[in-house]
Amino acid sequence: MLLRNNTLRIINSSRSDEGSYVCRAENQFGSAELTTVLLVKEPMRVELTPRPGGGDVTHDPSLDVSFLWLLNNQPLNTQQEGGHFEYIQTSSTADLMIRSILLKHAGKYGCRAQTSADSVLAEAELLVRGPPGPPGVVIVEEITDTTATLSWSHGVDNHSPITTYNVQARSPVSLGWQTVKTGNHFHTH
Structure with a gap:
């Protein structure tokens, strides 16, 4: 599709659109042209699962991918968390290991995968079950x-x-202190 500002827009691009594109300008005094090469990269897909570890990403193999973990929309700083968090990363996976997990580690975790051409964010909520707090x-x-x-x-x-x-x-x-026999006479609110 050729737009009014002399921009060529390719909708739903695919590998078949790769190649050299020439833009030629002409007027009464002559012409000039510019050639550019278009490379089409596969879009990234990220799957984030709330298990012990968890970000799997599918991306174009010709691009390097980097990962950023977030907790409640803030970058996760493993150095400030007393060694509870550990990153385990390969070329296409990013695992977040939480050791000796605490109640305060509950929240919304996000994994942002980024290449030079694309950025994808996936999020999952982590609940931490633990012993009850004291009664009121x-x-x-x-x-x-x-x-x-x-x-x-x-x-x-x-x-x-x-x-x-x-x-x-x-x-x-x-x-x-001695445990009291109470039967079913608890009154709580």
Whole structure:
């Protein structure tokens, strides 16, 4: 397609479009021409999977590819993370190894693959499951001669549902904290 500003646009280019292109300008005083060579490169495709490692890229073998890992849209600096992150890279894959993973390492990971002709970004969300945080404030709601009613708010479950609460008590005559038999009388909110 020839545009008004003397630009040639090739839509859906393929290998068959490769070759030498000549642009000739003519007027009443003569002509001049410019030759350029068009090389068509394959577009990149990146697959990013949330597994221990993970960026696979398909790219034109004649182009060098570089990888950049992002965490929550910021470049991932492995030097500042205490050795938890390690890059393992080949000519067509970029693996990110997270050792001794922590809850703070959860987030949106991105892998940007770039050549001189193309740039592709793929992203995946990483959830980290861990032990629950502590319950919230414990409130004594009622005390009688033989019972005590307590309530507390749930702490964070860190993506793994809380299954049980253990209630312990101590008295002036007990040796430290003792687990209390409570039956089904937990009151939580």
